[in-house]
Amino acid sequence: DTEVTQTPKHLVMGMTNKKSLKCEQHMGHRAMYWYKQKAKKPPELMFVYSYEKLSINESVPSRFSPECPNSSLLNLHLHALQPEDSALYLCASSQARGFSYEQYFGPGTRLTVT
Amino acid sequence: EDQVTQSPEALRLQEGESSSLNCSYTVSGLRGLFWYRQDPGKGPEFLFTLYSAGEEKEKERLKATLTKKESFLHITAPKPEDSATYLCASFAEGYQKVTFGTGTKLQVIP
Numbered sequence: 001d002t003e004v005t006q007t008p009k010h011l012v013m014g015m016t017n018k019k020s021l022k023c024e025q026h027m028g029h030r031a032m033y034w035y036k037q038k039a040k041k042p043p044e045l046m047f048v049y050s051y052e053k054l055s056i057n058e059s060v061p062s063r064f065s066p067e068c069p070n071s072s073l074l075n076l077h078l079h080a081l082q083p084e085d086s087a088l089y090l091c092a093s094s095q096a097r098g099f100s101y102e103q104y105f106g107p108g109t110r111l112t113v114t
Numbered sequence: 115e116d117q118v119t120q121s122p123e124a125l126r127l128q129e130g131e132s133s134s135l136n137c138s139y140t141v142s143g144l145r146g147l148f149w150y151r152q153d154p155g156k157g158p159e160f161l162f163t164l165y166s167a168g169e170e171k172e173k174e175r176l177k178a179t180l181t182k183k184e185s186f187l188h189i190t191a192p193k194p195e196d197s198a199t200y201l202c203a204s205f206a207e208g209y210q211k212v213t214f215g216t217g218t219k220l221q222v223i224p
Contacts, residue, residue, distance in 0.1 A: 004157075031210055042201055042214035043158065056211060090157050094210070101205060102148055103212065105157030 003027075004106035006091050012112045015081060021109045023074040023091030030096035032074040033103060034066060037088040049074060050096045081113045116141045118204050120215035127222050130191045135218045137202035138184040147185050148212065149178050150201040158201055161187075192222045 004025045013019050023032065031050045035043035048056035049068040063085075065077040074091055088110055092103040118139045127133055137147065146165040150158035162171045164180035171178050175196065177188040187200055199219045203212040 033210070042203075042216055044214075045211060048210050050210065088155070092157075096210075100163065101146075101210070102160050102163050104160055105150075108155070108157050110155065 004091055004093055004104050006089075006106035006109050008109060009107070010110045010112075012114060013078065013081065014114055015083075017081075018077070018079045020078065021076040021089055021091075021111075023076075023106055024072055025093040025104070025106075026072060027093060027104065028071075029093035029104075030071055031094045032068060033092040033094075034064075034074070034076050035090040035092065035105075037090055037108070043090055047076075078111075081111075083113050086111055086113045116204065116206065116213045118202060118213050118215040120200075120202060120218050122218060123216070124219045125221070127189075127192055127220070129193060129222055129224050132188070132190045132192070134189070135187040135200055135220070136184060137187070137215055139202075139204050139213075141204045141206055141213065143206040145205055145207065147180060148203045148205065149185070149187055150203065152199045152201055152217070154199075161200075189220070192220075194222045194224050196220065197222045 007022045033048050034046040037043045045058050046060045047066040052068045063080050067075040088108045090108045091106045094103040121136045149161040152158045162178040167182045169180050175190045179186045199217040201217045203214045205212045
């Protein structure tokens with residue numbers, strides 16, 4: 001099973017709202033990722049968790065706050081977003097150690113900030 | 115700075131017309147390349163990992179190859195369902211930080 005699930009599929013939020021995106025995988029992967037993807041652009045790395053610890057933060061604004069409560073779950077907490085934050089948010093997972101490092105992506109959450 | 119460049123940006127093929135997509139890279143400490151397929155509004159779907167020059171991998175109508183400077187994704191006798199954006203991505207030391215190319219949007223016309 002190579003499935004990564006994300007909820008919700010779509011989210012519309014105002015600039016003063018607080019919301020969370022959720023991601024889950026059951027492949028035993030110990031590395032999990034958040035990416036942002038704008039239309040007609042490649043995915044852009046935001047955060048990486050390795051063994052439930054934040055290992056990479058690509059200088060993402062503090063209005064995005066990641067959390068990894070356990071090895072299967074990854075959250076992205078959103079607060080006071082801007083319209084330019086509207087995008088497809090993708091979660092991915094991979095092995096953190098070993099030989100194969102391919103990342104498996106979820107279907108994404110389409111976020112619209114109004 | 116690491117760079118991954120894909121060409122062409124868009125490609126339109128007739129069904130059955132074989133072609134190749136190119137991914138060229140300048141990556142310090144390259145460990146390998148991924149190829150992904152992405153349908154509109156969906157997450158990328160993993161296709162291949164290539165680790166060393168000379169390596170080839172195949173899956174149905176797709177074959178990926180790797181040289182020291184570039185990778186090719188060959189599509190043999192494509193079908194309309196092969197229409198998608200194809201992304202290559204390099205990974206280097208540490209493995210977790212990948213650099214994506216801008217993709218090639220493939221359209222296969224029946």
